[in-house]
Amino acid sequence: MRLSRITLEHFRNIPLAELTLVGRQQFFIGQNGQGKTNLLEAVSYLTALRSFRTSDQSLLIGHGQTGAGIAYELEHELLDDTGVTIKLRPQGKEVTCDGEWVTKFSEYLGRFPTVVFSSQDQQLVRGAPAFRRRWLDLTIAAMDTGYLQLLQQYHRAVLDRNRLLKSGATPLEFSAFELPLATAAAQIVQKRAANVKVLSGYVADAYTAIAGEKERVTMQYQPDLDQTDTKGWTAVFAKNRGRDQLLKTTSTGPHRDDFDLLFGRHAVRDYGSEGQQRSLALALRLAQVNYFHERSGVQPVVLADDVLGELDQDRRKRFWTALGFDCQVIATGTGFPDAELGDWQIFKVDSGQFTEIENRDSLR
């Protein structure tokens, strides 16, 4: 798909912006804190109706305003020309697609894929398991809404059980909540195992394309407990009650899962060079782009938040080739983009105001 126009109203520090996007490459240049990332955040909000930066929606609404609005115009492979509008309030949001209210999130999710590349992505390789789990969950859920429901069921049941652990409860009450917990846990482990197998191929291909090395990366699922059976999980949660009561939290479960990224038998996190780790972080995002594209038939829009400048020239070129030419890229940076990467439409960003600049000299 291609975003051809976006209108923002009272979104973060942007009072009003109406941007017509021409072609498949847009670059937003400006100092930090001027609103570049806010724009990418608004574009990516389209995908899952959530921000990639915060779970507190009220932060998205301009200071002193009662609500914010975003309107998108899109050229779409499956839906032709499509318009989406989103109204954000401190509590809740209203979404329309081609003038009709969107009431079922499960039918909306996955229609408008975007992938954010950010300088934080190295955490996917080097950071805590939570970063990788989030990557995996978002990747699976975007193409499988049943998985999203399982995650929600699981997290709700964990919250309920943790409350019982703190306040004290009868074995009957525990087992009542451990049943839906175990049902969700078993299915989550099954789905993660199956999806990691598939995604491993996507990540390996993306890594080879970006790093230009022969060495293949593999992904290996590391479940906290390799249990794919509801009865098995029920027994685990029942057995752990005593210990969990002391810890006041559910200590074992898919919320502690991880996956390894390996060269052969060695973790890239421990044995990979700085450059290899950078390439792998990029490859994990590129894998999402290709996975979403092949699953949904819709080419995702790439949102590159200050990452192009960080790459050396060879990697940047290989990354660009790997993305393909039919993919829209909306990028930000503090310096001008590489002219070798094609024709950019360039906007200058200053205190939430956007100005299109026709040629580079006018900025100097």
Add this chain to the structure above:
Amino acid sequence: MTPAFEKLQKHLKQLPGLGFRSAERIALHLLVEKPERLPTLVTALLEAAQTVRRCERCGNLAEGGPCAICANEKRDRSVVCVVEHVPDLVALERSGAYQGVYHVLHGKLSPIQGVGPKDLNLPSLLERIEAGEVRELILALSNDVEGEATCHYLTQHIPIDRVKFSRIGFGLPSGGGVLYADSVTLKSALDGRREYR
């Protein structure tokens, strides 16, 4: 506005589903636009508060003694449909598909919201079962974690083998409650109930 008006508005706003604006509209309506409605409304409120009680048998609304459903000789008392709230019962009645009786729990287990077994209308359900007239319990609770947990709790809490448990759910949206399903969906959900224990 005046202090008395603001006090009234404040109390109205505390009612479920009413925000500041609607509370203001109702207050203005009763005091200025249609003051003639006020006395009948006040009388109706007081009267209802004095006479409406929970049915001692099933928890439905009643006016002293059993509710209209429990009192109806034609209803099949061996089949009991367990619901969370009175409006769920009303929705099932409206579907016209059900000939048994009900039991209203007035909630579901929810540790996060501080609702435990002692907060639910369980003792009278046990009494009904021990009295021996109940053959089947149809669990019509919401299709979410708390609804599922409450169903499971009931099957464990009522260890009497002659009672058959079934659960509706067919056609109910995941995460949804009985109240939000239309009559056709509710009818198929009842017909398609599956054995639960």
